Amino acid sequence: MEKKKPGTILWHDLAVPDAVAVSEFYQKVIGWEKTGLSMGDYEDFVMQVPDGDQATGTTGVCHAKGSNSYIPPYWLVYVAVANLDNSLEQVKALGGKVIGDKRKMGNDWYGLIQDPAGAYMMLCEQGDPA
Numbered sequence: 001m002e003k004k005k006p007g008t009i010l011w012h013d014l015a016v017p018d019a020v021a022v023s024e025f026y027q028k029v030i031g032w033e034k035t036g037l038s039m040g041d042y043e044d045f046v047m048q049v050p051d052g053d054q055a056t057g058t059t060g061v062c063h064a065k066g067s068n069s070y071i072p073p074y075w076l077v078y079v080a081v082a083n084l085d086n087s088l089e090q091v092k093a094l095g096g097k098v099i100g101d102k103r104k105m106g107n108d109w110y111g112l113i114q115d116p117a118g119a120y121m122m123l124c125e126q127g128d129p130a
Helices: 019-030 084-093
Strands: 009-016 033-038 043-048 058-063 076-080 097-105 108-114 120-125
Touching: 009 019, 019 033, 019 043, 019 058, 084 097, 084 108, 084 120
Parallel strands: 009 058, 076 120
Antiparallel strands: 009 076, 033 043, 043 058, 097 108, 108 120
């Protein structure tokens, strides 16, 4: 996958205690199809429009456990940044909060922030494509 420009919304997801029930909720309410995504000893879910149209980006419903255990049960938008460390420093300098530690998935680095108004967002520094 090619790197996206800083400021681009990469995807959305939700971390909840029971991703099975919540993914079924959205499947019935919105009509999304779901596909399991192996996380080792459990599955999270990729949710998408039935015809496969990805115009709105990728959406996930995840279990709030393991590396996701500290993530609040809010829909999070993941946004590309040029340099995660610099962005996290700016968050703190401008009155926001960095929630938890930055973490790595594949070649990418992520950090959960809370802005001064209390809203959450996940920042992502994309690594070089594999």
